[in-house]
Amino acid sequence: MELNKTPTYDDSDNQTGCCPKFKPEGWNDQELHFKDKIFVKATTRSLFHIPINMGRVFAKTSEAIEQADAYDMEQFVVLTRDISPWKSEHYFAVTKEVPEEEVVRMSGDFMTQVFEGPYKEARNWYHQMQEKMEKAGKKAEEIYFFYTTCPRCAKVYGKNYVIGFGKAA
Numbered sequence: 001m002e003l004n005k006t007p008t009y010d011d012s013d014n015q016t017g018c019c020p021k022f023k024p025e026g027w028n029d030q031e032l033h034f035k036d037k038i039f040v041k042a043t044t045r046s047l048f049h050i051p052i053n054m055g056r057v058f059a060k061t062s063e064a065i066e067q068a069d070a071y072d073m074e075q076f077v078v079l080t081r082d083i084s085p086w087k088s089e090h091y092f093a094v095t096k097e098v099p100e101e102e103v104v105r106m107s108g109d110f111m112t113q114v115f116e117g118p119y120k121e122a123r124n125w126y127h128q129m130q131e132k133m134e135k136a137g138k139k140a141e142e143i144y145f146f147y148t149t150c151p152r153c154a155k156v157y158g159k160n161y162v163i164g165f166g167k168a169a
Contacts, residue, residue: 001030004037006093007112009076019153022161028114032165036105039079039091040065040098048085049122061092064101070094079144079165091144111136113164119151122162129164141169 001007007027011020042061045052058078065071072095079091097103113132115125126143133140146163154160 001032003033003035006030006032006075006077008074011073011076016153016156019149021157022148022159024114024116024148024161024163027112027163030110030112032110032112033108034110035107037107038094038096039104039106040070040094041102041104042090042092044088044090046082046084046086046088049082049088051088054088058090061090061101064098065092065094068094068096068098070096070098077146077163079146081142081144108141109138109168111138111166111168113166115162115164116159117162118160119147119162125162125164129166132164133166133168138166139169140166142167 007030010023013023014020040061042057044054044057072093075093077093079093080088082088091104091106094103111129111133113125113129115121115128122145125145129143130140144165144167146165148161148163149157151160
């Protein structure tokens, strides 16, 4: 895969007006390579890993990105990682810097895995990503997840796809 590219995100089938129906084809078993890929970083509060203010934070961040005309919907991805039971970080891929938002640049090699099931399985998926990387002869420096649909939309679509991104050390 090309530098700083992710598989194509198809947002054409949106029955809910919220999250498009995710098409997982092309996302499994990818090796991605980022060099100074630009992301807007946002932080949410959690209560034992359950997000408290995610809707508000995502809405505010998305609005800032839209106003800056920094979205590339074909390359849309939000990488999430829990840094404690009380806090999560979210990295929104963007095409350029967004005023008044924390912008970070991410570099590294990543492996992906498509998961499907309830969010409560994230702990198991985390361990599966570590094992996947070990089998490939790599050590996981960080594990991120791309939650492709919100819980309400996942219920409507009948599938809850989550993409694991393992960053190699």
